[in-house]
Amino acid sequence: MNKMNIKNLLIALVTTLGLSVSIVQADGHLKYSIDSSNYAEYSDMLSPGQITMFNAYPDTYRMDVYESSGDCVVPADLKAISQSNGTMINDNEGFEVANAGQIPFPDPSHPQHFVWNFRMNASHVASVFRIATSANVQADGSIILGQQETNIVLPRNPNTVSQYADKNIYAMFMQKNLGPPRSAGLVTLVHDFIDSYVQPRKAWQYNPATRRVRRAPDITYDTVLAAGGGIVVVDQYGGFNGAQDKYDWSYEGSKQMLVPMNNDALANNAIETTHTVNHLNPDYVNYEERTVHIVHAQLKPGQRHIYESRTMYFIDDDFGQLALQDMYDGAGTLMRHYLGTTIRGLGGTGADQCNYQGEYTFDFATRTYTGNNMLGDAFSPVSTVYNGEEKPASFFTPDGLRRYAR
Numbered sequence: 114m115n116k117m118n119i120k121n122l123l124i125a126l127v128t129t130l131g132l133s134v135s136i137v138q139a140d141g142h143l144k145y146s147i148d149s150s151n152y153a154e155y156s157d158m159l160s161p162g163q164i165t166m167f168n169a170y171p172d173t174y175r176m177d178v179y180e181s182s183g184d185c186v187v188p189a190d191l192k193a194i195s196q197s198n199g200t201m202i203n204d205n206e207g208f209e210v211a212n213a214g215q216i217p218f219p220d221p222s223h224p225q226h227f228v229w230n231f232r233m234n235a236s237h238v239a240s241v242f243r244i245a246t247s248a249n250v251q252a253d254g255s256i257i258l259g260q261q262e263t264n265i266v267l268p269r270n271p272n273t274v275s276q277y278a279d280k281n282i283y284a285m286f287m288q289k290n291l292g293p294p295r296s297a298g299l300v301t302l303v304h305d306f307i308d309s310y311v312q313p314r315k316a317w318q319y320n321p322a323t324r325r326v327r328r329a330p331d332i333t334y335d336t337v338l339a340a341g342g343g344i345v346v347v348d349q350y351g352g353f354n355g356a357q358d359k360y361d362w363s364y365e366g367s368k369q370m371l372v373p374m375n376n377d378a379l380a381n382n383a384i385e386t387t388h389t390v391n392h393l394n395p396d397y398v399n400y401e402e403r404t405v406h407i408v409h410a411q412l413k414p415g416q417r418h419i420y421e422s423r424t425m426y427f428i429d430d431d432f433g434q435l436a437l438q439d440m441y442d443g444a445g446t447l448m449r450h451y452l453g454t455t456i457r458g459l460g461g462t463g464a465d466q467c468n469y470q471g472e473y474t475f476d477f478a479t480r481t482y483t484g485n486n487m488l489g490d491a492f493s494p495v496s497t498v499y500n501g502e503e504k505p506a507s508f509f510t511p512d513g514l515r516r517y518a519r
Contacts, residue, residue, distance in 0.1 A: 142180045147371075149174065158370045158402065160426060162439040162450030162475075166392060169477060175395035182375040182401065185432035185455065185467035187237045191215040192431065194271070201225065206358055207308020210280045215269070216431065224362040224408045228353060228425070230433040235284065235351075237432075237466065238499040239270040244291070246384070246492035248484040249342030254390035259340050260291040264504050269307075274503045283307045285509035287517060296339050297321070300518040302509060303332065309356040317511050319518035326515050334359065335419040342483035344449060344476040346419060350485065352435035352453050352472060353425065359418050360410035367406045372428060372436035374401040376454040376470045380489020387491070391480055393473065398454070404429040405436065421445070432467045450475045459488060459497055468499075 147155050149171035156164060166174050186192070191214075198220055199213025205225045208217050217233055218226035235241075247259040264287045268277045286303040290296045298321030306312040316332040319325070333355050335346040348355045378397040379387055387397045405426040412421050419442070426437040438451035456470035471487035488497050507513055 144178050144180060147176045147178065155371070157368075160370065160424070160437050160439055160450070161447055162437065163371070165447055165477060166450060166475065169480070170391050173389070173395075174392055176371060176400050177395060177398070178371055178400045178402065179375070180401070181403070182457075183465065184430035185428070185434065185457075186465045187216065187234075187431045188466065191237060191270075195219045198222070198226070201229075203308055203310035204358065205362075206310035206356060207281070207306075210269075210307060215271075216433075221406070224364040225357060227364075227406050227408050227427045227433065228357060228362070231352065231427055231435050232354065233269065233283075234432050234434070235265075236267040236269040239267055239272040239274070240501060240503040241265040241267075241497070241499055242501055243488060243497040244493045244495050246484070246487045247340040247342075248384055248388050248487065250388050250390070250482050250484075252391070252480040256384065256388055257293060257342070258384070259293050259296065261288050261340060262291055263288045264508070266503055266506075266509065272500065275506045277506065281306045281308050281312055285506075287504075287509060287514065289517065290339065298518070299339065300514060301329070301332065302511070302514040304509070305354070309358070314355060317514055319514055321518070324519075326511050326518075338485075340483075340485060341474070342481060344479065344481060345474050345483055345485060349420075349438075349440070349451070349474070350472075351469075352438065352451065353423075357410075359412060359416040360423075361413055363409045363411070365407040365409050365424075367404055367429060369402050370405045370426060370437070371400045372403050372405060372426065372434075373398060373452055373454040374403065374428075374436075375399050376456055377489075379454055380456050380470050380487075380491060382491055384491060388484065392475060392482060393452075403436075420448070434467065447477060449477065456489060459499070468497075 149167045152167045195214030195216035199208040199217040201208050217229050221227050242264055244262045249257040266285045268282045284305045288301050290299040300319040302317045304315040314333055316329040317326055318329040332347055334348050338345045338347055338350055376399055387394050405428055408425045410423045412418055420440045421443045422441045424439045425435055428434045428436050436453050440449045442448050452473040454470040455467040459468040469486055471484050473484050475482040
C-alpha cells in the first residue's frame with residue numbers, strides 16, 4: 114500500500130472515530146485541511162482563483178496544508194554576486210546587465226522587480242535538458258497527453274561554457290514536440306532577451322508537414338500555446354515570460370497565503386491518479402503558509418490582450434516563485450487560475466534549491482485544465498539534467514534547428 118493510500122485510510126478512520134491526528138509524510142506534518150465547508154475561515158489566505166475553485170467544485174476540491182519545509186535558496190556563489198539592485202531601463206523593459214547580480218533586485222522596491230527576479234530565477238543553472246509532459250484534462254476527465262524535449266542555455270549564469278558576445282541574451286531555447294501525434298515533430302527555437310525594448314524576442318519554427326524553417330514572430334503575448342489545450346497563451350508559459358510592455362504594474366503588498374510547495378507526491382505518482390476531473394487530486398498537492406508579494410498587472414489603454422488584468426503572487430524567498438496567478442477578461446470576469454508547483458533537488462541541484470515541478474492552468478468556463486512542464490519520475494522517460502553537457506551556440510540557430518528537427 115503506497116503512502117497516499119495509507120494517508121487516506123488514516124483520515125477516513127479518524128473521521129469515523131471523531132478524532133484528530135497529524136498525518137506525517139515525507140513532505141512534513143499535515144496541519145489542517147480546507148474544503149468547501151470551511152474555506153471562508155481561511156479566505157484571507159486564499160486568492161480569488163482559489164476561492165473560485167472551492168465554489169466551482171464544492172464536492173471534490175480540497176487543500177491540505179503542511180508545516181513549512183523551509184525557504185528555497187540559490188547557490189551561495191550566485192547569491193554572493195547579488196548584493197545590490199540593478200537599474201531598470203527603457204520603460205522598465207530591461208535592466209543594466211553590468212550592474213545587476215544573478216538576482217537582479219535582491220531588495221525589490223518596484224512591482225516589476227518581483228517579475229524580473231522571477232523571470233531570472235531559471236538562470237540559477239547554466240543549462241537544462243529535460244523531457245517534460247503536458248496533460249490537457251477535459252471536462253469529462255479524459256486526458257490528452259503530450260511530451261516536449263527541451264534544451265536551454267542561460268548565458269547570464271557565470272558557469273555557462275559558451276561565451277556570448279551579446280550580454281542582453283537571457284536564454285536560448287530549443288523545444289521539440291514528441292506528442293500528441295497531431296503536433297509531433299514541430300520544433301521551436303527562441304532567443305529571449307533581457308531588454309525586449311532593444312531587442313524583441315526572435316523565434317523560428319520547423320513544420321514537419323512542409324519540412325521548412327520559418328520565422329515565427331507570433332510566439333509572444335497572447336498567442337495560444339500549442340501544448341496548452343487551448344487555455345494557455347505564450348506569455349503565460351512558465352508563469353510569465355516575454356515583454357512586460359502591455360501592462361501597468363502595481364504592488365499590492367505582502368501577506369501570508371497558502372501556496373503549493375514541495376510537491377514530490379505530484380512528481381512521483383501516475384498521471385491517471387494525480388490528474389482527476391476538473392482539478393488535481395487533492396491527496397497529491399501540498400500547500401504551505403508562506404509570505405507572498407502581490408503584484409497586479411492592468412492592461413494599458415490602447416493595448417490588446419486576452420487578459421485585461423492579472424494578479425500574481427510571488428513567494429518571499431531567494432527563488433521568488435510565481436506560485437499563484439489569477440487572470441481576468443475585459444469584463445473583469447475571472448477566466449483562469451494558475452498554480453506553479455515546486456520540487457527540491459531536481460536534476461542534481463542542491464537539496465534546498467527549488468525547481469518547477471509543473472505549472473497548471475484551470476479554466477472556469479470550460480471546466481478543463483492543463484499541466485505544462487511537468488517533471489518527475491511519473492512524467493519523464495529520462496532524468497532532468499541541470500548544468501550538464503551544454504549545447505554549443507551553433508545549436509541554437511536556424512541551421513541548428515533544421516538539423517535537430519530532421
